[in-house]
Amino acid sequence: MLNLFRLLWCGLFVALIVQVVNIYPNLPEQIAIHFDIQGQADGFGDKQTFYTILAIIIAFMNLMFLSLSLLIKKIPASIVNIPWKDYWFANEERQEIAYRKLKEVLAMTGVLINGICYLLNIIILRSSTVCEACPTGDFIQSNFVWITLSCAAILVILMFVIVKPPKD
Numbered sequence: 001m002l003n004l005f006r007l008l009w010c011g012l013f014v015a016l017i018v019q020v021v022n023i024y025p026n027l028p029e030q031i032a033i034h035f036d037i038q039g040q041a042d043g044f045g046d047k048q049t050f051y052t053i054l055a056i057i058i059a060f061m062n063l064m065f066l067s068l069s070l071l072i073k074k075i076p077a078s079i080v081n082i083p084w085k086d087y088w089f090a091n092e093e094r095q096e097i098a099y100r101k102l103k104e105v106l107a108m109t110g111v112l113i114n115g116i117c118y119l120l121n122i123i124i125l126r127s128s129t130v131c132e133a134c135p136t137g138d139f140i141q142s143n144f145v146w147i148t149l150s151c152a153a154i155l156v157i158l159m160f161v162i163v164k165p166p167k168d
Contacts, residue, residue, distance in 0.1 A: 005107035012114035023125050032127035039142040041127040061113050069106045087165040105159045
């Protein structure tokens with residue numbers, strides 16, 4: 001399962017980079033950068049500044065989750081925050097399983113972050129240009145906030161499902 005999430009995470013990261021490289025030249029200098037609750041653009045800004053900041057945020061978030069995933073075993077157990085910690089850190093075998101499960105959650109979070117940024121780029125393209133061939137409909141644009149919050153809630157629920165101790 002971990003490899004599937006990592007593959008999705010990396011795939012979305014590459015897709016996000018390809019998407020930005022492809023859409024950036026087609027955007028006007030002023031693009032939609034802020035949206036109201038219905039998904040309508042209500043703030044505009046310079047595309048170079050926006051994408052510079054977005055690139056820094058995306059790179060930072062992906063590097064942070066990748067670093068945490070690679071270095072999680074070096075983090076002192078006292079500061080690891082996991083549900084049912086007493087169960088998972090009771091012995092070495094369970095601790096190894098807990099670290100693997102935490103890596104899955106970190107990879108799922110990477111998928112969520114990159115997916116949100118991918119959808120955000122589509123919405124920016126649709127709002128900033130005339131785009132009949134954009135790969136999304138008005139539903140995603142008008143419900144972006146709710147989709148994002150729902151995905152985050154699902155991620156939290158999945159985290160609890162993934163790290164729930166087995167019934168003995």
